Amino acid sequence: MQLTKLIYTSNHGGLTAKALDDLLLKSRANNERDGITGVLIASDEDFMQLLEGGRAVVAECFMRIMKDDRHQSIRVLMAGESGARLFSEWSMCSLDASQVDKGIVSRYWINGTFDPARMSQVAIEDLCRELSAQPRMATI
Numbered sequence: 285m286q287l288t289k290l291i292y293t294s295n296h297g298g299l300t301a302k303a304l305d306d307l308l309l310k311s312r313a314n315n316e317r318d319g320i321t322g323v324l325i326a327s328d329e330d331f332m333q334l335l336e337g338g339r340a341v342v343a344e345c346f347m348r349i350m351k352d353d354r355h356q357s358i359r360v361l362m363a364g365e366s367g368a369r370l371f372s373e374w375s376m377c378s379l380d381a382s383q384v385d386k387g388i389v390s391r392y393w394i395n396g397t398f399d400p401a402r403m404s405q406v407a408i409e410d411l412c413r414e415l416s417a418q419p420r421m422a423t424i
């Protein structure tokens with residue numbers, strides 16, 4: 285299997301905790317079935333998600349995600365082959381951007397704001413790697 289990673293950002297404009305829980309419940313069940321792992325970072329307004337898995341299943345998953353009206357302005361930040369999974373233990377790890385480690389915030393947030401669309405590809409990859417290496421991640 286060719287391992288593929290896809291990272292995108294989108295805007296949700298405000299989501300209740302219940303809505304996020306429902307989204308994660310469904311996503312995790314599907315991803316477990318499809319062998320997809322990754323992380324979903326939610327800020328007050330935006331999402332950034334890393335999907336990692338087989339090329340076909342990641343593409344199919346992203347097609348479904350693109351049609352989802354719970355978010356808009358979807359922008360692919362990077363897509364391509366991957367050597368290894370960063371979130372192999374997670375059918376979809378969930379992080380609240382406001383609870384991310386302060387050191388990570390100071391290195392990657394732009395003027396104190398989580399703004400993945402303005403981050404370089406190198407920074408996005410480094411951020412995902414650092415988040416995957418956190419011993420205990422704040423989950424929502």
Ligand SMILES: Cc1cc2nc3c(=O)[nH]c(=O)nc-3n(C[C@H](O)[C@H](O)[C@H](O)COP(=O)(O)O)c2cc1C
Pocket residue numbers: 307310311312314315324331333335345348349350351352354355376
């Ligand atoms: C921000 C966001 C992230 C999502 N992530 C996933 C995901 O990782 N896996 C997944 O199957 N669906 C994900 N979804 C849900 C899909 O858009 C879609 O509702 C779901 O895959 C439909 O599954 P079903 O065909 O089994 O009903 C996500 C939706 C949003 C808005």
